[in-house]
Amino acid sequence: MNKKYLFVAEADKIQDLLFRSSKLREVTGGSQMLEEFCKDTTNQLAKKFGSDIIISSGGSFRLLFDSKGKAEEFGEYLSELYRRELGGRITVVEPVEVISEKRAIKQAQENLRKAKHSGKTPISVEQMPYMAICASCGIGIARNYKKRYEDEKENYLCNVCEKKSKARDSIKEKFLSELYSYIMNSEQSDIDFPKDADTIAELESRNYVAYIVADVNNMGVTFNSCDSFEKLKKLSDGLSKVIQQSLAEPTKILTQKQLKDPTIIPVLPLILGGDDVFTLIPAQWALDFTLRFSQEFERRMKQSLEETGIDGNISPTIAASIVMCKGKFPYLLAHDIGEELLEVAKKSSKENKKSTISLKVISGNEIVKAPDEKKKFVAGFPAYSIEELKKLVEYRFELKDLPGTRRAQLEALFHKAEDLQEENSRTAYQRMQYEWLPEMEGILKRLEKNQRDKVKKALKELGDEKREDNWQIIDGSYHHKLPDLLLAWDFAYDLERDLSEYEGVEE
Numbered sequence: 001m002n003k004k005y006l007f008v009a010e011a012d013k014i015q016d017l018l019f020r021s022s023k024l025r026e027v028t029g030g031s032q033m034l035e036e037f038c039k040d041t042t043n044q045l046a047k048k049f050g051s052d053i054i055i056s057s058g059g060s061f062r063l064l065f066d067s068k069g070k071a072e073e074f075g076e077y078l079s080e081l082y083r084r085e086l087g088g089r090i091t092v093v094e095p096v097e098v099i100s101e102k103r104a105i106k107q108a109q110e111n112l113r114k115a116k117h118s119g120k121t122p123i124s125v126e127q128m129p130y131m132a133i134c135a136s137c138g139i140g141i142a143r144n145y146k147k148r149y150e151d152e153k154e155n156y157l158c159n160v161c162e163k164k165s166k167a168r169d170s171i172k173e174k175f176l177s178e179l180y181s182y183i184m185n186s187e188q189s190d191i192d193f194p195k196d197a198d199t200i201a202e203l204e205s206r207n208y209v210a211y212i213v214a215d216v217n218n219m220g221v222t223f224n225s226c227d228s229f230e231k232l233k234k235l236s237d238g239l240s241k242v243i244q245q246s247l248a249e250p251t252k253i254l255t256q257k258q259l260k261d262p263t264i265i266p267v268l269p270l271i272l273g274g275d276d277v278f279t280l281i282p283a284q285w286a287l288d289f290t291l292r293f294s295q296e297f298e299r300r301m302k303q304s305l306e307e308t309g310i311d312g313n314i315s316p317t318i319a320a321s322i323v324m325c326k327g328k329f330p331y332l333l334a335h336d337i338g339e340e341l342l343e344v345a346k347k348s349s350k351e352n353k354k355s356t357i358s359l360k361v362i363s364g365n366e367i368v369k370a371p372d373e374k375k376k377f378v379a380g381f382p383a384y385s386i387e388e389l390k391k392l393v394e395y396r397f398e399l400k401d402l403p404g405t406r407r408a409q410l411e412a413l414f415h416k417a418e419d420l421q422e423e424n425s426r427t428a429y430q431r432m433q434y435e436w437l438p439e440m441e442g443i444l445k446r447l448e449k450n451q452r453d454k455v456k457k458a459l460k461e462l463g464d465e466k467r468e469d470n471w472q473i474i475d476g477s478y479h480h481k482l483p484d485l486l487l488a489w490d491f492a493y494d495l496e497r498d499l500s501e502y503e504g505v506e507e
Contacts, residue, residue, distance in 0.1 A: 005098065006063075007061070008061065008092075008095075014059045018030040024196045024197055024270070028176075028269075031171070033086055036174060038058065038059070046063060050065075051071075052064040058273025071095035093112050101229050182252075194268050198328075202327075203266060204283045204490070207326060210280075210281050210286035212281060213320065217318060217319055231308055235304075235305075246294075247272075249292060250285075254281075284490065284491055285493050294318055294355045298355055319383075320345060320355075321360075322360070323362065326362070357389050376429070376478060377417040377420055382479065400501075413440060420436065429478075458482055
């Protein structure tokens with residue numbers, strides 16, 4: 001019997017590579033280049049070596065060779081081509097002899113994990129005594145002096161950044177072609193994705209946007225459950241399709257119901273590779289968009305696993321974070337904040353075996369502070385389940401008549417609770433009972449009866465109904481969801497409701 005060898009490789013630090021350029025539109029250009037490399041360049045190289053592609057997507061490569069030597073030579077060519085085309089590096093591990101497909105899949109995954117963990121040996125970079133550095137990435141050696149776009153002056157560019165700027169113009173043809181087909185459901189070609197955050201920011205009166213960072217939970221376990229290369233390929237293809245379809249569903253509602261006669265698709269995915277998602281969306285519907293995306297993912301991924309024949313005991317979940325900020329806020333900083341929030345969401349997902357979402361609003365030109373020491377009372381909630389986030393969106397409509405001054409008072413009072421510490425032999429909790437609760441009662445008494453009843457109900461349902469004070473204990477601290485709603489008030493609209501339905505009392 002002819003021997004077979006499984007080749008496994010994975011691109012290193014893809015996010016760093018994509019975020020190396022200063023313009024947001026070049027991030028999508030970089031994603032387009034990665035897509036072209038995986039689909040076109042790798043496919044052409046595989047044909048020359050007579051190998052079978054199992055996975056070549058999002059910087060992840062799994063191919064089958066009939067000799068170990070060919071697999072190793074292929075890895076050398078692939079690494080060099082990737083360096084030349086994208087300016088990045090690939091981790092290539094020793095080919096695994098296929099005795100059992102299931103065993104080969106697990107062994108290759110383990111080899112890759114060890115190689116990633118061990119790191120790379122530093123390499124020298126191009127150096128010249130006199131040179132110009134790329135004005136976009138600040139790293140590469142400039143090869144050109146030109147303008148990329150009409151709205152900027154000439155400047156120095158390295159080859160990779162120039163390629164990214166050109167690749168951006170064709171994202172609808174490759175990188176986002178599948179997503180586009182799910183959204184439009186037609187041959188319509190005159191509507192394109194936005195070029196930058198400003199276009200989406202203009203949809204909101206204060207020029208806010210929202211970034212979603214998402215990552216599928218336990219994908220390593222799911223991949224290791226495959227007992228054949230056919231299932232591995234189906235799982236990879238199915239995952240990509242599920243994520244894109246899940247993004248398309250809320251995008252269709254947003255495009256058709258809210259924009260009605262759109263000139264652009266108001267959603268711009270910046271990264272869609274493997275199980276990673278980084279997407280720019282309009283801020284007004286950020287909460288509802290993300291929960292609908294998460295719902296769709298769970299439903300579609302479960303169906304995909306069943307169709308692939310993978311262990312029916314696996315319940316697919318996803319962790320996500322939402323960062324709402326000004327359109328001019330640096331996208332790289334928004335992503336870093338999103339990644340920190342994502343860690344919180346993933347921790348909650350692991351503990352509760354549910355999809356979870358964390359959120360943060362960056363107000364105006366606020367400087368993001370380093371995390372303070374652990375507080376006894378926290379005006380906000382670490383991570384929401386889909387059901388909890390849905391409740392938040394529902395209460396945005398339920399409380400639409402709550403006057404702006406009362407909302408501000410409630411928000412300020414919740415943040416005042418964060419400063420409660422032990423004082424004059426009273427614990428922070430005792431101070432909450434004797435000082436904070438009476439202030440809350442004072443605000444409630446100043447509300448009209450109908451509004452007061454709704455706020456009281458929200459305090460219970462967005463907190464712990466079993467506790468008289470309604471604060472919910474998590475890891476030794478007290479939390480409440482209502483302050484998150486008050487902070488994200490303008491970003492919690494229901495995609496299915498017309499904005500005119502939210503016209504309430506403003507004073």
